Amino acid sequence: MAHLNPMSVLEPAQDRTMILNMGPQHPSTHGVLRVILEIDGETVIRIMPDIGYLHTGIEKTCEAKFYQQVVPLTDRIDYLCPLTNNLCYCLAVEKLLGLEIPPKAQWMRVLLNELTRINSHLVWLGTHALDIGAMSVFLYCFREREDILRLFEMVSGQRMMTSYFRIGGLALEPPLGFFDRVRAFVNHFPEKVDEYENLLTTNPIWKMRTKGVARIAAEDAIALGASGPTLRASGVDFDLRRDMPYSGYDNFKFKVPISQDGDVFARYACRVQELRESNAIARQALDGMPEGPIKANAPKVVLPDREKMKTEMEALIYHFKIITEGFSVPAGEVYQAVESPRGEMGYYVISDGTAKPYRVHMRAACLANLQLLPLMCEGRLIADVVAAIGSIDIVLGEIDR
Amino acid sequence: MSLSPAITDRELLKAHPALAPLLAWNPDSVHSVKFDRDELTIYVDRSCIREACTLLRNDPNCPFTFLADVTCVDWHPSEPRFEVVYHLLSIANKERVRLKVKLEGASPVLESVTSVWPAANFFEREVFDLFGIRFTGHPYLRRIQMPEDWEGHPLRKDYPVEGYR
Structure with missing residues (x-):
């Protein structure tokens, strides 16, 4: 060791x-x-x-907020995949409450999570390539990322800090024309991935900088707590979406890309394949989008529609109570893990029966993945350190919280 | 979906792949168990946390090779005040288990599990930094999130949310 x-x-x-x-x-x-x-x-x-330069004490802040007020905080943890964080937190609290989520909300969550994954991987690909010296890839990736951010803005009103998921469902109905815009994106995106791959995959400079660099064996990756594409690139076939499904992921068919090499190129190849798979999942979600409500039938937890609030006495009372005193959650504890673009994102939420969480802890995938860095870099050149840092796709907001 | 009550009877849970090897090894190592919301929690005696972790990692039927997380909960002012929480995952069996160790507030010390899973390195440093729990045998127990000269442990319940002014 x-x-x-x-x-x-x-x-x-x-x-x-x-x-x-x-x-x-x-x-x-x-x-x-x-x-x-x-x-x-x-x-x-x-x-x-x-680390620690971005420590904002979000876990401490959560203890002073109502359950529903924590959702916007979760956006700020991993700012490249806010919807994944929203989802993980909401799933944890819903498990504590024992809430059943309607199918349409689940499928919307899957759709937006896969778009988030594409968004996050595009930022990673662009910046990782830029680090190693392939400048043009960055411009291509951010072109498509802009499309996704516009979709997020359309559905939630925000480009990055979306806070679109709520405990019990979604914040709003997706607007008219949203699905058409997503379909247009999903249809043309695979060609764009071809473009990125044309620039990099067979590029001799790219291969020399990445192949055989910062190699990690499967046992080391597991022992050091690596997860996500970093783990799969070392040959461990494990994806929470497939192996421990949540939010209706068991209804979708997709491949989990793995590689045996465990080097920077393998991690690159896994993530690029994930771009295609995420796109395929988003397409399935669009094709099979069920009809129905987007919020669970739990008036004490889920805010009523504005319409009802202005016409029904009871809805107004519930609205007032949820906003002013929150809702109480049965005592207990839950660890909910989801597959974030970087690996296993886990939320450990403890309730003591009041309207505020007793403790919220986030298991940051990057914090564990970062522990691979010494093993990757020692004995290699400084230039490889840059490639290695890029290849584990770190987000400091998540590491420091 | 309504919540079913938690199961705390050891006899009903003894077949669980995480509990069976511990009970077979040393029944006294397990203080109590709880199965709630499809998640198993095992309260382990503080003196044998490292051995229990080694046992679960090496268990041939259900190897918990992956340490997902280590964190802590402060139940101030009740005693024992701290609960150190380990989340284990078996990649092969797709099984999770939560181990817990209770510690008194006066001088919380616990054996480190970095020798079992090197992944515990950063996690335990974070618990040390934010809760003030010392892990014996940790190779580098220094603050990780807060500055080196910071006073106090911010995630303790008696630490004000706005910090000391």
Whole structure:
């Protein structure tokens, strides 16, 4: 377990080595990650990630909010996939409440989650390629990302901090014309993935920078808690959507891309294949979108429609009570995990029977994935550190919370 | 969907793949069990948490090779005040289990499980940082989220939400 041995002091161990700080403002550290390197020339001897620069105490804040007020906070944890966080939190509280979610809401959740996954992977692909020096891919990826953000804006009113899912269903009916816009996107997206792949997959420079770099064996990936594409690229065939389905994912057919190589290229290949699979799931969700209500039938938990609120006394009372004093949740605890674009995102929610959660803990996929970094980089060149950081797709908002 | 009451009878749950090996190894290591909302919680004696984790990781029938999470809950002012919570996942069997260890508030110390799963490294550092629980045998128990010179442990219930002014 050599990679567990940390640097005790910021002093070089030998005369010929030096300490180099990368970040927290370095452009290739994707936010505010600081990496402390001990280098011998260009070779990395030791590496230690230093985090916490974006710690906002969201877990503490949650304890002072009503259950429904926590939803907007979850957006801000992983700002590249806010809807995945919304979903995970809502599923956890719904499990605590024992709420049944109507099929249309479940399918909308799946549809938006897969669009979120595409969105997140596009940001990853663009910035990862930019780090390694392939600039044009970034422009292509952000072109399609813009389309997805417009879809989010259409459905929720916000481009990034969507907060569209509510405990018990969705916030609003999807607007008229939304499904047509999504279908138009889903129809042309596979060609765009071909475009990205044309730029990278067989590009000799890209292959030289990524193949055989930062290799991780399956046992190490599991032992260090890696999940998501980072784990699957090391040959572990595990995807929560398929193996422990939630929110109706068992109704969808999709392949889980895996690779045996465990290097940067394998992680790239897995995520690019996931773009295609997510697109296929979104298409299935569109084709089979059921009709019906978008909110559970639980007047004490779910806010009434505006229409009813203005015509029915009872609806007005429930609205007033939910807004002013929240709703109480039966005591208990739940750990709900979903497959976020980065891996296993888990919400551990404890209720003590009141209207505020006793404790909310987020299991951040990136925090565990980041622990792979020393194993990936030690003994390699500094340039490979940049490739390795990009390949585990870190989001510091999630790591630091 | 209505909630069914939690099962706390050890006899009813003893066939569960996570509980059976623990009971076969040392029945005293398990204080109590709870099966609620399809999730099994096992309260493990604090003295044998590392052995229990090793046993579950190496169990041939249902190997819990993946440590999903380590966190803590503060039940201030009741005693024992802290509960350290481990979420284990068996990738092969698609099974989850939650282990819990209760700790008193005065001087919370617990054995580290980094030797079982290196993944516990950052998780335990976070629990140390935000709750002040010391893990013996951890290779690098330093603050991870808060600055090195920070006073107090912010996720404790007696720590004000706005911080000390």
